[in-house]
Amino acid sequence: MTQPPPSPTMCVLPWIHLCASIDGVYGRCCVDDSMYHNELYESEAEPVFKLNADAVGCAPNSRYAQDNPDEVRGLTEAFNSPNMRRTRLAMLAGERVSACDYCYHREDRGATSYRQSINERFADTVDFADLAERTAPDGSFEEFPFFLDIRFGNTCNLRCVMCAYPVSSGWGAKKRPKWSSAVIDPYREDEELWATLRENAHLIRRLYFAGGEPFMQPGHFAMLDLLIETGNAENVDIVYNSNLTVLPEKVFDRFPHFKSVGIGASCDGVGEVFERIRQPAKWDVFVANVRRAKTEVNLWLQVAPQRLNLWGLRDLLLFAREEGLDADLANVVQWPDDLSVANLPDEEKRRATVELAELAEWCDGLDWSKPAAHLRALSAFMNAADPSELIAEGGV
Ligand SMILES: C[S@@+](CC[C@H](N)C(=O)[O-])C[C@H]1O[C@@H](n2cnc3c(N)ncnc32)[C@H](O)[C@@H]1O
Ligand code: SF4
Numbered sequence: 001m002t003q004p005p006p007s008p009t010m011c012v013l014p015w016i017h018l019c020a021s022i023d024g025v026y027g028r029c030c031v032d033d034s035m036y037h038n039e040l041y042e043s044e045a046e047p048v049f050k051l052n053a054d055a056v057g058c059a060p061n062s063r064y065a066q067d068n069p070d071e072v073r074g075l076t077e078a079f080n081s082p083n084m085r086r087t088r089l090a091m092l093a094g095e096r097v098s099a100c101d102y103c104y105h106r107e108d109r110g111a112t113s114y115r116q117s118i119n120e121r122f123a124d125t126v127d128f129a130d131l132a133e134r135t136a137p138d139g140s141f142e143e144f145p146f147f148l149d150i151r152f153g154n155t156c157n158l159r160c161v162m163c164a165y166p167v168s169s170g171w172g173a174k175k176r177p178k179w180s181s182a183v184i185d186p187y188r189e190d191e192e193l194w195a196t197l198r199e200n201a202h203l204i205r206r207l208y209f210a211g212g213e214p215f216m217q218p219g220h221f222a223m224l225d226l227l228i229e230t231g232n233a234e235n236v237d238i239v240y241n242s243n244l245t246v247l248p249e250k251v252f253d254r255f256p257h258f259k260s261v262g263i264g265a266s267c268d269g270v271g272e273v274f275e276r277i278r279q280p281a282k283w284d285v286f287v288a289n290v291r292r293a294k295t296e297v298n299l300w301l302q303v304a305p306q307r308l309n310l311w312g313l314r315d316l317l318l319f320a321r322e323e324g325l326d327a328d329l330a331n332v333v334q335w336p337d338d339l340s341v342a343n344l345p346d347e348e349k350r351r352a353t354v355e356l357a358e359l360a361e362w363c364d365g366l367d368w369s370k371p372a373a374h375l376r377a378l379s380a381f382m383n384a385a386d387p388s389e390l391i392a393e394g395g396v
Pocket of ligand 1: 156160162163164167210211212213214241242243265266302303304331332333334335336
């Protein structure tokens with residue numbers, strides 16, 4: 001079934017998916033502008049945790065709950081919250097939704113958006129016209145979202161140079177405002193959430209885990225166990241982004257229960273480059289974990305191209321080939337500014353343009369189309385007059 005969406009602004013995600021951020025805000029997807037409130041964590045005095053006006057709600061145990069009592073919801077309520085209902089109706093009417101600006105910004109400049117790629121990904125398995133037809137006049141959609149991205153807290157052992165608090169508790173342990181705690185986990189003790197997940201386990205088909213570091217999150221293990229215990233794991237595809245510097249053996253007892261398991265192992269360079277970016281990780285530990293995990297699951301290298309690894313991409317791609325792994329270089333670092341390749345001096349940009357073109361040609365010669373396309377997009381991003389117009393595809 002290949003099909004056009006019923007309107008030019010429709011995205012399938014508000015009908016099938018819910019995202020839940022590390023600090024307890026629900027979102028339409030992981031690039032939903034309404035979900036992020038990072039500026040609150042820059043305040044020295046404890047701020048009011050006011051939710052953005054177009055947010056779809058917050059979890060009961062989140063810090064937002066006390067300051068937004070009317071917006072406290074469970075998963076199913078958030079999926080049919082007033083803003084989520086408005087979003088569906090606006091999309092069906094062909095209107096734009098401010099929370100989705102990240103996607104429109106790319107589309108308006110000829111780049112592929114997350115909305116477009118996700119619509120394509122589900123075009124063969126989800127009937128978009130049927131979703132539109134079954135949407136109630138008030139925008140509600142009476143189904144459980146089969147694709148969930150719940151970030152079970154920010155627990156992480158690393159402080160990668162391009163990451164920050166509150167995403168990583170490793171950064172939080174080193175640098176955070178006095179009023180907050182290093183570890184944030186609004187879902188682990190949320191009994192209503194766990195009851196909802198158990199009740200609807202038979203309807204779940206896809207899970208994405210990130211964080212924080214998923215292999216350190218108690219909530220992630222509880223989620224896997226819930227699906228196994230209820231006999232539903234065999235219907236579920238699971239996908240991770242992991243730093244793969246921790247790999248508890250107990251994951252391998254659980255993985256065979258699932259329909260499929262994919263791990264995007266974050267790797268931004270080889271040897272010293274890896275260790276400079278992913279502090280205080282050890283390259284040898286990562287390599288051993290890659291070799292262990294790739295025997296059991298589909299594993300690829302997830303690269304965040306930035307100033308500190310531009311000249312190490314050649315070695316990184318060689319390592320991927322030696323290990324028989326694919327590489328995804330779409331998640332280009334835009335922030336922090338000083339790590340972005342867009343801010344290199346002109347002379348270095350000229351040399352890097354030649355390097356990236358050579359690498360892309362080398363990939364072409366190997367019939368390795370994904371890295372080739374990503375390297376060309378990276379070069380375009382680096383050389384664009386307004387680089388934010390050409391961000392390569394990929395969520396964080
Ligand atoms: C936030 S991490 C969470 C999962 C896990 N801890 C990991 O590192 O894979 C998800 C992905 O975002 C990437 N990332 C972190 N900071 C970033 C930034 N400032 N810009 C772009 N990607 C970033 C990481 O390299 C990783 O591949
Ligand atoms: S491992 Fe992931 S969550 Fe942890 S600091 Fe690095 S990028 Fe951030």
